[in-house]
Amino acid sequence: MRILLVGAGGVGGAFAAIAARRDFFESIVVADHDAARADRAAAADARFTATRIDASDARAVAALCREHAITHVMNAVDPVFDMSLFAGAFEAGADYLDMAMSLSRPHPETPYERVGVKLGDEQFACAPEWERSGRLALVGIGVEPGLSDVFARYAADHLFSRIEELGTRDGANLVVTDADGREIFAPSFSMWTTIEECLNPPVVYERARSDVDGGWFTTEPFSEPEVFDFPEGIGPVECVNVEHEEVLLMPRWIDCERATFKYGLGEEMITILRVLHTLGLDSTETVRVKGVEVAPRDVVAACLPDPATIGPRMTGRTCAGLWVTGTGKDGAPRSSYLYHVVDNEWSMREYGHQCVVWQTAVNPVIALELLARGTWSGAGVLGPEAFDAVPFLDLLTEYGSPWGIRELTP
């Protein structure tokens, strides 16, 4: 296995650090638009080399794949580059993995009622070509989507005879302080992507509505607020509906009545996102400011600390998981939260990467290891729930980061 890792930011850097400890691959080419950043990530291991890339140029991606006889393209850049990397990998005959899916576009008339172009639609439209070529595009294989989808498959195979709702729930109690020990606002994940996710119309799946748009529909942002009690000391966090890939992936492979994604944004982040939207600061269209053109959203992101750099000043834990309700294998009502918690102190000490990017990056490393071993195999455009969950979850534990189940009152 010869991997092209595109993107050496927070998640790409953590991917390199995790992969460096495993022996399932022959080489990794680390490519970034910032050559220095690629160099730093590639320093992790002698099997790594670094290069510069324009991720928006599918031909350049294909050429780089051919030059290095790449077998797997690992996309660790913003989802805006999904389609160029996906196309470049296909052109070069490589398999492809990403941690998101191609972007959505809201319904032109009723954006908060009906779906328009859904997350992943552009990629799934290419599924027949990938199948015919015997090539695999494994999409949504981060932590969420990714591990959450693995949990869905595990729940369907081993815990439930009938699933009512597959509800991804994400929450954390992370706190970042400045040099003087004062708490500051510093998101642990790309603010640009957080704005994209949280201000897009949230998507929900209901089988009962499958006569319209296949059962997928949208709501107003921040809908259905709910306080979810997260495990391992994180505690209750306010969660709201957010557009996320799981809702589009899970119902394609797992029988369920409903699929949702709720993000534990917390009150402060919800207020901040609402204000950014009110002021138009979420916009990606440029405005003219004293003779220069800038996109307001880029300015917002530029004002905040780089999520890749805040690890040493952060404390707390992050939790990704799936709340499944329905009927257990024993025929009784069941409500279970399958989850994975990473403590920032642990990930910083063990890997030198903060917990949110580490938790995202560990999953595609595991998936690649299962593909290298032949434990997982397939062709087409597939989500993580298309594969057996058990070897994945076992390997996660072997990597030193076990998962858990909390039984809730059904």
Next chain:
Amino acid sequence: MRILLVGAGGVGGAFAAIAARRDFFESIVVADHDAARADRAAAADARFTATRIDASDARAVAALCREHAITHVMNAVDPVFDMSLFAGAFEAGADYLDMAMSLSRPHPETPYERVGVKLGDEQFACAPEWERSGRLALVGIGVEPGLSDVFARYAADHLFSRIEELGTRDGANLVVTDADGREIFAPSFSMWTTIEECLNPPVVYERARSDVDGGWFTTEPFSEPEVFDFPEGIGPVECVNVEHEEVLLMPRWIDCERATFKYGLGEEMITILRVLHTLGLDSTETVRVKGVEVAPRDVVAACLPDPATIGPRMTGRTCAGLWVTGTGKDGAPRSSYLYHVVDNEWSMREYGHQCVVWQTAVNPVIALELLARGTWSGAGVLGPEAFDAVPFLDLLTEYGSPWGIRELTP
């Protein structure tokens, strides 16, 4: 009287429209960094001419004054240009008026307890030179500061024998809608200046503390929230302490135990300002964004509609006023709110300018008319409370915009 009006934005444009109806001056030169904007404002009257100016260049200001034999420089630009215009006018032997005062700088160690450089300090430091030259700098002669200070003088001369607190209170019920009639966020005053005012440490005066920094001290932003009931249908609005010139001006001329300024920001604006500060988007220091340098605060301002353009889509009223408490001339406790309300529909119909900029601009026109008539005269750096209030308030009524008093329970 030959006036140089510097700044043809919202307030400058309204100043030109109001002055055009009066005959107390000989000519007005309208100068702006944007020559087209100066041309538009100068079209109001045959006595007006337009030119381009760099307001930050005191020598250029002095040269322009000499070229046109200017007697009065009227500053209608951002307070950041106060000192260059103030110095340029002095150099050319012209009198000077502004609607703010030179800017403050927070105390380097205890910004939310002690004052640093106060509003107007730099100008008052030059007062002896202005006095010796017999020249007048009339500072803070907009609506707030300005009319509020005139009210303070009126209250001291005609209503109160002893003043406990001079509390400027500003509130409005303005609503702006978009082309589809939906309510939008569109401040009626420069967002840049609103951020400057509201995020600087608010300043308060208390005579009892005059052994330290002359009685002036600062608090955390948004301190001492209070719901004030504004007259003429505006109703209750949440007001908070904000740094404002009145607090620095009034105690210099009017005996009082306390001076405050509370701005009826309302909950939404307070939330927005807090978020901008949390994210660092209030900063005036540039950040690098995709190869260009921009100040986040400029980007915030650029994303919002130009306050000068929102008049036709705005409804409601704005109120400026002074809440005075103490002992009346009759020896009994007294609590009075002296106020001035402008209805946007009226100012748009009568002058084609929205109510907030109109209400600001009418006051320096009146002051110039009183100076032209010789009703007001003086030398040095003076606030509006240094002059007799009665002719000013009479002229305000003559201009078609009367003021009022609401008696409150003492």
